[in-house]
Amino acid sequence: MEPVTDDVDEYLRSVARTEEMTALDALISTELPGLSRVLWRGAMWGDTEQTIIGYGRMRQPRPRGADVDWFLIGLAEQSKHLSVYLNAAEEGGYLLKHRADRLGKVKVGAAALTFTKLENLDQTEFRSMIARAGELHPDVE
Template identity: 75%
Template sequence: MEPVTDSVEDHLRTAVRSAEMTVLDGWITAELPGISRVLWRGRMWGGTEQSIIGYGRLRQPRPRGAHEDWFLIGLAEQTKHLSVYINAVEDGAYLLKQRADRLGRVKVGAAALTFTKLENLDQAEFCSLIARAHALTPEVV
């Protein structure tokens, strides 16, 4: 995936789930003041084409090979759900995994949070998670 120059606002406006995406974008940007917000497009590791709003830029280490430019937080609309990617680690484990049980009726992978309805996500816990991810990665711009 690569960052593109397409407008994040246009992407939010034209999303199928525009209202939910806009709410999530508001929650995320409120917790990440001054952090960059860029649209990323391309093929994800699983092989699917994605459009992801990336918040913050960081150099993420890879198990094999060079570090990779990536985002701290990513927001994406999928066919049947919404996804938020949280690329922050605390005490050697993904922050998201440590807080999974507090986020509501959601599914959690290593760094991916998915849910079918915005009301299934606990807003206060989600915002706290985003703020903690930011605190753990002060080098993010």
């Protein structure tokens, strides 16, 4: 995936779930004001084409291969759900894994959170988790 210059707000207006995506965008932007907010496009895991709003830019170490430019938090609309990618670790594991049981009716992978409706996400815990990600990565722009 690569960052592109397309306008994030225009993208949010173009998606099918504009209200939910805009609400999530506002939650993330409120908790981490000042982070860059850029669209990323290209093939994600499994070679699926994605468009992701990336918040904050960082150098992500990879267990195999060279480090890559990446985002701290990513937000994407999928065909049947919404996804949040959180590239923050604490106590030897992804922050999402540590908080999985407090985030509501969601599915949690290593660094991915998915849910079918915004109302299924515990927004108080989500905001707390986003703020903690910012604390763990104060060098992210």
